[in-house]
Amino acid sequence: MKLTKKQIRKSIFDILIYILGGSLYSIGINSFASPNNIAPGGLTGVGVIINHIFGFPIGVLIIVLNIPLFIIGLKELGKYFLIKTIIATVTMSVLIDVSAAFLPVYTGNTLLACLYGGLLTGAGLALVFMRGATTGGTDIIAKLINRKFKFLSIGRIILLMDLLIISASAIAFKSIESALYAVIMIFASSRIIDSALYGADRGKMLFIITSKPEELSKAIMKKVSRGVTMLDGTGAYSNDIRYILMCAVRRHEAAKVHEIIKNIDNKAFIITTEAGEITGEGFKDLYTP
Known part of the structure; x- marks a missing residue:
């Protein structure tokens, strides 16, 4: 099917927003979260943990971990939404790895690091959500689990997975404080997303x-x-x-x-x-x- 000029302009604008959102997100991860051993939940948190242990690039890990989820979630997400999500995820992941080479690192006050990390990652994700996409990861897993176990809400499933990832980060970083700071960062990020999209309503x-x-x-x-x-x-x-x-x-x-x-x-x-x-x-x- 041939795209109209309006559709082409919209697609280009979407990609530009993904780049902007990915840039903000990568600053939050590379400058604030990762250097301070803060794993902010989701597959990014898993990537930060594996990067700390084995040194693999965080962005590459996010893409690799998402591939099976994209395949499994094709029916759940739908083709059009999946394409947008793949583009957003790949854009964000590439920017995380590319920017890691030149972004300044903040290792001062850890509380400030998790707050600013949450602010930047939240703003980046909000921009992606505004254009009708997600970054895959735990969102897809939660939807698939919810289909089998209706009594578990998607929000609760995501919360449980984040708690597992945060607990794993405490073991990987050998620090309970890292896990506690991760909770603060996730909370800050979610509040920014809420405010940016529709305010603080439920x-x-x-x-x-x-x-x-x-x-x-x-x-x-x-x-x-x-x-x-x-x-x-x-x-x-x-x-x-x-x-x-x-x-x-x-x-x-x-x-x-x-x-x-x-x-x-x-x-x-x-x-x-x-x-x-x-x-x-x-x-x-x-x-x-």
Whole structure:
């Protein structure tokens, strides 16, 4: 299929954003996290640990560890989303290894190192998320595990994996403090991502008024794995029948839903509101305090 000029411009812009995000992320890892023995969770954290023990380049390790996940996750992610994720992951990984040769290293106050490392990695990841991609890794693993064990939310699975990686870093670096600083860095990074994407809210509620309710709801359920409620409505002025889709998503998923809507019904009317708390399947457990 031949790409239009608009699609080509969008693809080029996406890649430029990935480069910018990857640059910020690589500074956070090479200048602050890795020199201070801080493994920031995810496959990057695994890469930092292996790099410390064997000296293998972190970026190469991230790509190698992601390859089987990309193959396994093809069905879960979808072809288009997978391509964007591969491009973002490779771009970020290459920048981590290339910049390692010339970036200055900070080994002063470790608390400052983990805070600035979290700020930079969070900003870098937020830019990638804004363009509808991820950096693979534990996100894919969590989605695959969630499909088999529905009682475990994706957020909890990622948290458990990060805790395992952080615990491994304490053993590898022979320092409990390194693990504690990693927790601070992960927290700082997640807060930056939240603030950059949609603020500090816990989720988003989307109300979509569309003429293609069936097609849209199926696409959202398939590509984002979120439930959709269909409501009947009537236009007050025209008296025409309208269909309203109601969908609750996590912060980072809202941009992907908007992309889906734009591709299927670019005349849809969308209302996105902040959800202070979402409880139920796929989110916080109803009985969790």
